[in-house]
Amino acid sequence: FLKHPRTCSVVGMPFSWGQPRGGTDQGPELMRNRGLGDYVTKLEWRLENRGDLQFEVDKPKIKYNLKNAYAVGQACEKLANETYELASSGRFPLVIGGDHSIALGSIAGILRARPDLAIVWVDAHADINTPETSPSGNLHGMPISFLMGLTDVIPPGFEWLQDYPKLDPENLAFIGLRDVDPGEREKISELGIKAYSMYHVDRYGIGQVMEHCIHSFLKDGKERPIHLSYDIDAVDPDHAPATGTMVRGGFTLREAHYIAERLAETGMLGSMDIVEVNPTLSHSDGANATVELGIHLVASALGNKIL
Amino acid sequence: FLKHPRTCSVVGMPFSWGQPRGGTDQGPELMRNRGLGDYVTKLEWRLENRGDLQFEVDKPKIKYNLKNAYAVGQACEKLANETYELASSGRFPLVIGGDHSIALGSIAGILRARPDLAIVWVDAHADINTPETSPSGNLHGMPISFLMGLTDVIPPGFEWLQDYPKLDPENLAFIGLRDVDPGEREKISELGIKAYSMYHVDRYGIGQVMEHCIHSFLKDGKERPIHLSYDIDAVDPDHAPATGTMVRGGFTLREAHYIAERLAETGMLGSMDIVEVNPTLSHSDGANATVELGIHLVASALGNKIL
Amino acid sequence: FLKHPRTCSVVGMPFSWGQPRGGTDQGPELMRNRGLGDYVTKLEWRLENRGDLQFEVDKPKIKYNLKNAYAVGQACEKLANETYELASSGRFPLVIGGDHSIALGSIAGILRARPDLAIVWVDAHADINTPETSPSGNLHGMPISFLMGLTDVIPPGFEWLQDYPKLDPENLAFIGLRDVDPGEREKISELGIKAYSMYHVDRYGIGQVMEHCIHSFLKDGKERPIHLSYDIDAVDPDHAPATGTMVRGGFTLREAHYIAERLAETGMLGSMDIVEVNPTLSHSDGANATVELGIHLVASALGNKIL
Ligand SMILES: [Mn+2]
Ligand SMILES: [Mn+2]
Ligand SMILES: [Mn+2]
Ligand SMILES: [Mn+2]
Ligand SMILES: [Mn+2]
Ligand SMILES: [Mn+2]
Numbered sequence: 001f002l003k004h005p006r007t008c009s010v011v012g013m014p015f016s017w018g019q020p021r022g023g024t025d026q027g028p029e030l031m032r033n034r035g036l037g038d039y040v041t042k043l044e045w046r047l048e049n050r051g052d053l054q055f056e057v058d059k060p061k062i063k064y065n066l067k068n069a070y071a072v073g074q075a076c077e078k079l080a081n082e083t084y085e086l087a088s089s090g091r092f093p094l095v096i097g098g099d100h101s102i103a104l105g106s107i108a109g110i111l112r113a114r115p116d117l118a119i120v121w122v123d124a125h126a127d128i129n130t131p132e133t134s135p136s137g138n139l140h141g142m143p144i145s146f147l148m149g150l151t152d153v154i155p156p157g158f159e160w161l162q163d164y165p166k167l168d169p170e171n172l173a174f175i176g177l178r179d180v181d182p183g184e185r186e187k188i189s190e191l192g193i194k195a196y197s198m199y200h201v202d203r204y205g206i207g208q209v210m211e212h213c214i215h216s217f218l219k220d221g222k223e224r225p226i227h228l229s230y231d232i233d234a235v236d237p238d239h240a241p242a243t244g245t246m247v248r249g250g251f252t253l254r255e256a257h258y259i260a261e262r263l264a265e266t267g268m269l270g271s272m273d274i275v276e277v278n279p280t281l282s283h284s285d286g287a288n289a290t291v292e293l294g295i296h297l298v299a300s301a302l303g304n305k306i307l
Numbered sequence: 308f309l310k311h312p313r314t315c316s317v318v319g320m321p322f323s324w325g326q327p328r329g330g331t332d333q334g335p336e337l338m339r340n341r342g343l344g345d346y347v348t349k350l351e352w353r354l355e356n357r358g359d360l361q362f363e364v365d366k367p368k369i370k371y372n373l374k375n376a377y378a379v380g381q382a383c384e385k386l387a388n389e390t391y392e393l394a395s396s397g398r399f400p401l402v403i404g405g406d407h408s409i410a411l412g413s414i415a416g417i418l419r420a421r422p423d424l425a426i427v428w429v430d431a432h433a434d435i436n437t438p439e440t441s442p443s444g445n446l447h448g449m450p451i452s453f454l455m456g457l458t459d460v461i462p463p464g465f466e467w468l469q470d471y472p473k474l475d476p477e478n479l480a481f482i483g484l485r486d487v488d489p490g491e492r493e494k495i496s497e498l499g500i501k502a503y504s505m506y507h508v509d510r511y512g513i514g515q516v517m518e519h520c521i522h523s524f525l526k527d528g529k530e531r532p533i534h535l536s537y538d539i540d541a542v543d544p545d546h547a548p549a550t551g552t553m554v555r556g557g558f559t560l561r562e563a564h565y566i567a568e569r570l571a572e573t574g575m576l577g578s579m580d581i582v583e584v585n586p587t588l589s590h591s592d593g594a595n596a597t598v599e600l601g602i603h604l605v606a607s608a609l610g611n612k613i614l
Numbered sequence: 615f616l617k618h619p620r621t622c623s624v625v626g627m628p629f630s631w632g633q634p635r636g637g638t639d640q641g642p643e644l645m646r647n648r649g650l651g652d653y654v655t656k657l658e659w660r661l662e663n664r665g666d667l668q669f670e671v672d673k674p675k676i677k678y679n680l681k682n683a684y685a686v687g688q689a690c691e692k693l694a695n696e697t698y699e700l701a702s703s704g705r706f707p708l709v710i711g712g713d714h715s716i717a718l719g720s721i722a723g724i725l726r727a728r729p730d731l732a733i734v735w736v737d738a739h740a741d742i743n744t745p746e747t748s749p750s751g752n753l754h755g756m757p758i759s760f761l762m763g764l765t766d767v768i769p770p771g772f773e774w775l776q777d778y779p780k781l782d783p784e785n786l787a788f789i790g791l792r793d794v795d796p797g798e799r800e801k802i803s804e805l806g807i808k809a810y811s812m813y814h815v816d817r818y819g820i821g822q823v824m825e826h827c828i829h830s831f832l833k834d835g836k837e838r839p840i841h842l843s844y845d846i847d848a849v850d851p852d853h854a855p856a857t858g859t860m861v862r863g864g865f866t867l868r869e870a871h872y873i874a875e876r877l878a879e880t881g882m883l884g885s886m887d888i889v890e891v892n893p894t895l896s897h898s899d900g901a902n903a904t905v906e907l908g909i910h911l912v913a914s915a916l917g918n919k920i921l
Pocket of ligand 4: 538
């Protein structure tokens with residue numbers, strides 16, 4: 001599904017309205033300035049820089065227990081148009097967040113272009129709350145429920161989503177979960193979503209977890225496009241301190257890279273989000289380390305390897 | 308063997324005479340104040356707070372290479388009475404130390420009530436010295452040898468122990484060993500005690516170690532009560548710096564929790580000690596982190612899990 | 615091949631001309647002063663202290679893209695004579711570096727005495743550049759290519775090497791690779807050298823990696839001497855900060871020891887280099903920790919174990 005010459009199209013999403021803290025919107029600029037593009041070209045991808053998307057920013061509002069729904073909805077509509085176009089033309093959309101609410105737009109667009117898409121969601125959190133179950137009303141904790149159509153609420157700004165295909169729960173896998181809300185736990189269980197929590201990583205090792213995950217997506221032996229939605233808070237706070245919702249007990253640096261590297265190795269990885277880098281939430285060493293880690297994870301996903 | 312409604316009976320043992328440093332006696336107060344009870348109830352156990360046991364404190368004495376034997380013996384007699392009563396009535400005795408010498412009392416009482424008890428001893432140390440082999444004379448390094456009757460010495464204060472059943476070596480397993488005295492090594496080998504050292508954890512991973520350990524206790528397929536005696540020094544000094552005998556190369560946070568979580572999952576865990584938290588041996592961040600870790604390990608043992 | 619009583623012959627190589635930074639030459643003195651010898655004797659080896667070798671130190675020169683070739687060549691000739699004599703008489707040569715260029719001399723001598731030698735090269739780097747491929751011209755990145763005869767260049771000071779047997783690529787295994795130059799990658803692949811990178815350690819665990827490595831050297835079931843060339847930069851910079859070419863994502867303390875411990879357990883380990891400790895490249899805590907780690911790794915290789 002990727003056309004030659006392989007092209008990585010970088011889309012910046014300087015968006016932070018899916019959660020309460022400013023700073024996540026600096027992600028695209030920081031990652032670009034620190035040399036993201038050089039990694040892309042060194043790994044022998046054609047680099048297409050799509051710039052940053054621009055959004056209408058609404059005044060903060062709460063409706064249906066949803067904070068800033070209109071801002072999120074509109075930004076995601078733009079992003080969905082963008083990723084749909086990129087994916088349709090055989091490019092690798094690389095979306096630089098921004099908070100994780102943008103995955104709603106990113107994945108909606110890619111899924112429309114690639115209906116057999118499988119999604120690997122690397123995150124300490126499940127982000128599958130609905131307006132009904134969310135303890136906070138922050139939309140970065142709900143993109144999956146909207147993608148799957150788990151709620152009947154159509155917030156203002158989300159109308160466009162009805163014309164997009166719904167994500168089938170069996171085409172998603174979580175990796176790295178360790179902080180899951182009660183309502184999320186129920187949904188994961190009811191819908192039978194593949195969920196590799198840190199319990200599984202500790203029990204089986206990241207090597208076996210990845211094999212299990214990959215094979216579960218390839219039951220019939222047929223190749224299919226994979227999207228990697230990487231929330232930097234999946235990594236342990238020791239290594240990624242500049243993020244909004246740190247949870248101890250996360251991935252080591254080595255595991256964090258291995259996940260991306262192993263997916264790249266399948267030859268089926270065709271798109272990626274990297275989200276929740278927030279440089280304002282750590283001292284400057286921590287911020288730099290987190291930005292750099294984000295870039296390195298992208299590099300691994302694009303095929304960087306040791307041997 | 309646990310009666311419904313499931314009841315967790317918290318017994319404080321502010322006792323530090325099994326080793327030379329003051330401070331371990333603050334464990335029960337610190338863990339209670341930091342919200343231990345809330346975790347218990349949130350996990351849907353009935354909480355029974357048994358308060359702290361009171362002891363006669365003797366002047367420091369040395370006899371038979373045993374420091375403060377009388378203090379240890381008397382305190383353990385009281386604790387054995389307490390845990391016997393609790394275990395007999397189908398409750399979950401949760402003993403908050405204090406130093407590890409208190410496991411002599413804790414386990415003696417539980418073993419009397421539950422003769423088919425299996426013990427998982429999570430520790431950097433083997434605590435199986437006898438008065439004859441101990442390099443230090445500190446009783447927190449000897450509880451297992453007294454429980455198994457490996458010495459003929461009956462120190463003052465230990466007379467009661469003769470009326471209690473002896474622990475059979477095949478009903479104990481060590482996990483996390485990495486600092487073992489020569490005399491201990493011999494005893495472990497002679498008695499054929501199951502000992503999973505860090506060598507085994509590195510070689511097989513904590514997942515396989517726990518499976519091996521659990522299955523070795525269930526050869527005939529019959530369920531049996533398990534006691535978890537958790538010395539916080541099993542965890543790496545990076546994560547548990549506030550303890551008296553730190554040894555590098557310990558468990559990661561994730562492994563430390565996994566052990567307790569996996570035992571909880573068996574449905575057979577019926578009692579626990581958490582010991583050797585000593586807040587005076589680290590700066591305040593380290594002390595807080597260690598106390599909190601103690602609470603989180605208890606929570607995992609009581610059934611806290613991600614999904 | 616080791617004669618009884620087992621004798622460990624410690625050879626100091628205070629040599630730093632294989633790379634640009636001073637300080638690595640302090641390794642032998644620091645490790646001796648910190649008690650290396652005591653570990654050796656405690657582990658029931660006879661200790662033979664061979665002192666430090668003395669070298670002609672040339673003025674820095676560059677020829678054939680080789681920095682200080684004459685200094686490296688001459689020092690390695692002396693060391694090769696020394697290790698040949700020690701290995702021939704059934705002793706365990708323990709070479710304390712110094713930078714990794716000295717492995718050229720160390721291994722040349724041992725290989726001459728033990729033609730069926732297998733080499734385990736523990737390193738973040740592959741050290742298999744030739745003068746033609748080396749980006750830096752530093753000889754500590756090339757010892758393997760000279761041992762295998764991968765270049766036709768005979769630099770001044772390297773003439774002696776022609777009388778020594780060549781290392782067969784199938785008798786070498788890398789463990790811990792994570793920073794490999796393009797020219798090295800090609801050579802490893804062309805020659806089919808066994809290379810366990812951090813990718814393999816993450817995927818399979820260090821336990822399985824070591825089993826695979828050891829069994830690959832023992833295909834016909836016959837025992838053979840093993841040489842361990844341990845570059846301290848294989849260990850993560852968190853634990854070994856005092857070294858010249860740190861690469862993140864290295865071995866944990868536990869893995870670092872396990873490698874040496876598992877090789878000792880085979881009964882076939884007959885010689886060792888420990889190199890690239892450079893105390894001047896870290897603050898004093900980091901320098902002390904790195905020196906101590908070096909000693910502990912030697913102790914593990916000489917048979918130190920938990921149980
Ligand atoms: Mn997320
Ligand atoms: Mn998250
Ligand atoms: Mn203990
Ligand atoms: Mn201990
Ligand atoms: Mn090296
Ligand atoms: Mn190296």
